[in-house]
Amino acid sequence: MDSAGTLYIADFGNNRVRQVTSDGKISTVAGAGTGGSDGDDGPAASAQLNKPIGLAVDRANTLYIADHANHRVRKVGLAKRAGLPASGTVVSWANVRSRLRMAVQRESTKDGAEIHQTLATPRGHQRWRLVVAGQVDGENLYTIENLRSGKVLEIVGAHETAGAVVAQRAYEGDDAHHQQWRLIPVSSATDTPQVYEIANRNSGLLLRVDTNARTAIQQHRAEGDHRDRQWHLLPV
Template sequence: MSNAQAATTGGEDSAPPISTVAGTGVAGFKGDNDPAVAAQLNRPYGIAVDSTGTLYFSDHSNHRVRKITTDGKISTVAGIGSAGYRGDNGPALSAQLNGPREVAVDSAGAVYITDAGNHRIRKITADGTISTVAGTGTAGFSGDGGLATAARLNLPLGVAVDSTGVLYIAEYNNHRVRKITADGTISTVAGNGTAGSKGDGGPAASAQLNRPFAVAVDGAGDFYIADAHNHRVRKVVADGTISTVAGTGTAGFSGDDGPAASAQLNLPLGVVVDSAGTLYIADHANHRVRKVTADGTISTVAGTGTAGFGGDDGPAASAQLNKPLGLAVDCVDTLYVADYDNHRIRKIASAKLAGLPDSGTVVSWANVRSRLRMAVLRESTKDGAEVHQALATPRAHQRWRLVVAGQDNGDVLYRIENVRSGKVLEVVGAQELHGAVVAQRAYEGGDAHHQQWRLIPVGSVTGTPRVYEIANRNSGLLLRVDTNARTAIQQHGAEGDHRERQWQLLPV
C-alpha cells in the first residue's frame, strides 16, 4: 500500500486546514533570524517556493524580500527597508527596492523580483548578488525585440519563470504580458497595449487586457493571466491563442460549483497552477481563494467572503482572509497565500499530506521493537557518519526534521534531516541490497533518490504516537533493526518481525 493510499484509509477530516507560517498580524518590521510566526510583516505581496522548500516573499511596504527556511526561521534577502534604487551588482542586502510586488524562483535558485516602483525586474543569484534583468527605470513602453535591460516597463507587477528559464512579466500600466528569453530578448506575448477585454479565441498579442496583475505558468508551458480590471483569468496556450478560463467580466461573487467561465470574480490579483493542473485564484476583493479544476469547475478553497482574520487550524473555507494577493505551491501542492491586509503568510495543507507529518516537523524516531532512538553515531556532523539506534537523550543528534522533497506516483517524499548536522538520511552508496546501512550526508537535490523516503502509515493515523514504515525511494526497502543492541540501522525487505521495521514518530 502506498503512503497516499494508507493516508486515505485513515478517515481523517478531508478538509485541508489553514495555518499561519509568518507574521503576527501587526504591521511592522522585526523578527529576522527568529521564527517567522513571531515576525512582523508589512503587507506581504508575492510568494514563491524553491525546490528545497524555502519560501520567498515580497514584504511590500517594508521594501524588502524575505525568506523562510524549512526550520521556520525568517531573514531578509534583499532591500535595506527604504524605498529607492541602488545596489546593482552588489549584495542584495545592501540594495534598495521600491515597493516590490511579485517574486519567482528558477530551477537554479535565482530569485526574480518585480521592483514595481523602479519599473524594473531584478534578480538575486545564489551568491546574493542583485542585478537588473529588465527595465531602464523610466516608465514607458519600448524595446521589444531587443535586450530587456534596454526596454521600458510600466509598473511591472507579476513575474513567473518556466522550466526553461523564460520569464513572463505582467505589466499593469502597459496592459501587456511580456517575456524574456534566455538570451535576454524581450517581446510581447499578450496584450496590444489598449485597455479592454477583446480578443478571446485569437492571437494573445492582438488581444486586449485591462490591468494585468499576475501571471503563472503550468507544466505544459501554457500561461495564465490575472486580468484584474476585467475580473477574469485568461489563458494563453502554446500556439499563442488566448481565452477566458474564469470570470464573466462583471465584478461580484457567484458561480461556485459550476463552470468557472460563468462565475463572477472581484479583482483577481494572484494566480498559480499546481502539479495536477488545478488553477488557484486570489479573488482579492471577495477575500477568498478559489480554484478551477481540470474540468473547468470553480469552488472556494479559503475564505468566507468577510474580511478579517480567523480560522487557523481549521478548514480553510471557514477561515477569514483580508485581501489575499500572491499565491504559490510547493512540491506536494501545499498552497501558500499572501494575506495582504492581515500582514501574514498563510498556508493550506496539501490533501496529499493527510495522515502524514507536515513539512518542517521535528521528530524523534523510536523503533517499535527495541524502543531505541534513531541517532547519528557519536553525534558526528560529518558526511558519511552512520546512523544507529541508541538510548534516548534530549539531544539534537536524535532529532530529525521532515521536509517534503517531492512526489512519486502520488506518494509524498521526504528528506529526513538531522537537526544537529543539517545533513540528510541516505542509503550509503545508493545501494539496493538488503542489509545496506544508512548514514547522513549533505542533500544532493531532487535526483538523489537514495536520500528520499516514503512514510507509510501503520494502523490508524489518529493514533498517538503515530507509527510508520520508512521506505527508501531508490531501493524500495525499509529501515529496520533486528536487535535491541545499539547497532547500525539497515535497509531490508518486509520479512521477519513487523515491529523491527516500524517506527514511532515522537514530536519534539
C-alpha cells in the same frame, strides 16, 4: 501553479481562492464567499477570507494566501498530508520493538557514517530535522537531516537491495531520490507518540533493524516482525 499543474486564482471580489485542474475543472479551494477572518484550523472552503490578492505555492504544494484586508498570510495544506509533521520539525526516532533511537554512529560528521540504533535517552546525535523536499501523488517527501552533523539519510550502494545500509551524506540536490523518504502513518491520529514506517523514495523499501540490540539500520521489504520496521516519532 503547483507540481500537478493546478492553477490557483485569487478571486478578490468574491473572497475566494479558486483552482483550475489540468483537466480544466474549476472549484473553490478556500473562502466561503463572505468577507471575514473566521475559519482557521478548519476546512479551507468554509473559512472566511477578505480580499485575497496574492498567492504562492511551495514545493510541497502548500498554498499561501495574501489575505489583504485581514492583513494576514493564510496557509492551506492538502488533506492527504494530515498527520504528517511540518517541514522543519525536529524529532527523535525510536524503534517500536527495541525502544532504541536512530543515531549517527559515534556522533560522526563524516560522509558515509552508518546509522545505528543506540541509547534510549535523547542525545544530540539522535535528533533529526524533517525537511519537505517535494511531493509525489499528494504525499510529502522528506529529507531527514541529523542535527549534529548536518548531513542527511541515504541508502548506500545498491539502492533497491534489501539489507542495504543506511548512512549519512551531504546533500545532493532536489533530485537525489535516495535521500528522500516517505513517512507512512501506521497508528491512529490520536495515538501518542505517533508511529510511522519510513520508506526510501528510490527503492520503496523500509528502514528496519534486524535484531532487538544496538545494530546498524538497513532497508528491507515488509517482512518479519512488523515492529522492526516501525518507528515512534518523539518530539524533542
